[in-house]
Amino acid sequence: MVRTFPARRAILREIRQFIRQQARAHALLDEAESLALAVTEACANAMIHTNCTKIGVTWKATRDRVEIEVEDDGIFRRRVPVPEVDGGGGHRGIPLMMALLDQVSISGGTVSRPGTRVRLVKYRES
Amino acid sequence: MVRTFPARRAILREIRQFIRQQARAHALLDEAESLALAVTEACANAMIHTNCTKIGVTWKATRDRVEIEVEDDGIFRRRVPVPEVDGGGGHRGIPLMMALLDQVSISGGTVSRPGTRVRLVKYRES
Amino acid sequence: MLLEIRETGQPRAFRLIGELDISNAEILSAVLDREVEEQGDISLDLSELTFIDSSGIRVLLRAMDELNGRGKIVLVSPTSSVHHVLTLMGLDDRDSIRVVGPGELAEP
């Protein structure tokens, strides 16, 4: 299940609605809000840190886990923002995704091959 | 190629020597220091954030990329350290790994299944 | 509208209704920037806030910083999902933020 959204902050809520809807359809009610938050953070990162124009969100649920991929068409910034310079302690999006989920993968795009892919995995309780 | 090290800070240098040696053996001289730094950060994170006792480092180089896995036997902390509280802006290990490499995956362990796995991937220049 | 900020009866008490994220965090930020100039607690009723992201958390932390001991940020009746985020980000551990249930409001 793939959906593409324009990379605008006002769209984040629609993206969450998509995730909540999928979570409901796949009997993942307890995980819905954690997944919606992690996806919000991944999409916000793309919007904050790149000049991407669109964001693809892929939902895949199996018996034992959900896997969500967030892909933008921006260029990954190969610089480490150090809080005191970049203002206000950073928003800590990646640590938050990690705290919410079981697995977080980030593949940075390059100038010749733009597009950052963030893969978020949450195991089903068993 | 797997090596297991005791989780002590003084061992980090030996871990780097292992990485540099593998990098030399696989004609990855230009990448050696970036890989050594990323692995240092991944191992330091395990030591800082968990009470792990040992760290496994797996090296795998193919035609087009190097893949290094750092696995500890600690429990992943599901809390987001917010810089102002946790002191000094954080050391920003994960953003640094991401800036150095092409792909970073983090799979957090749990109480019932401890062990965090960090997978670091760098593509060969082509 | 995604977020509504309503003044409730008391002074320096607001109710947040809707979803707080990076698209509207600056609305809350503008309200709090004005309030932190004066001393005393600022109370935010979160019972109808259904979502908060890291940008929302950051606005709360910044307001707390700016109050700088001259008052607390009191977060009233967060929903369970918002409460989970407050906990993950350690807001419940801070002296200058209080998270309270609906009945606890009168206490010091």
Place this chain on the structure above:
Amino acid sequence: MLLEIRETGQPRAFRLIGELDISNAEILSAVLDREVEEQGDISLDLSELTFIDSSGIRVLLRAMDELNGRGKIVLVSPTSSVHHVLTLMGLDDRDSIRVVGPGELAEP
């Protein structure tokens, strides 16, 4: 020994030799803590420093913070791999840190 810190001829000038990481960053930190009390630049010759991690960077940033405008941290002749890390972490962008080559030392 992983790291050696040697006082060079001039006042407030040190040479770092070896590898700086989380296992020994506090040795450098102890030296700098003492120096930042007084005003004026602190110069660190990095030509024989072969490795630096985020903990080492953090010690430099902290010293810079504590100097608080009363002087700069001057990083002399970093090796290319250390220079790469300084750049990634944005140290070359800061007013209170100067990264200089071996010949540039006399300049203001």
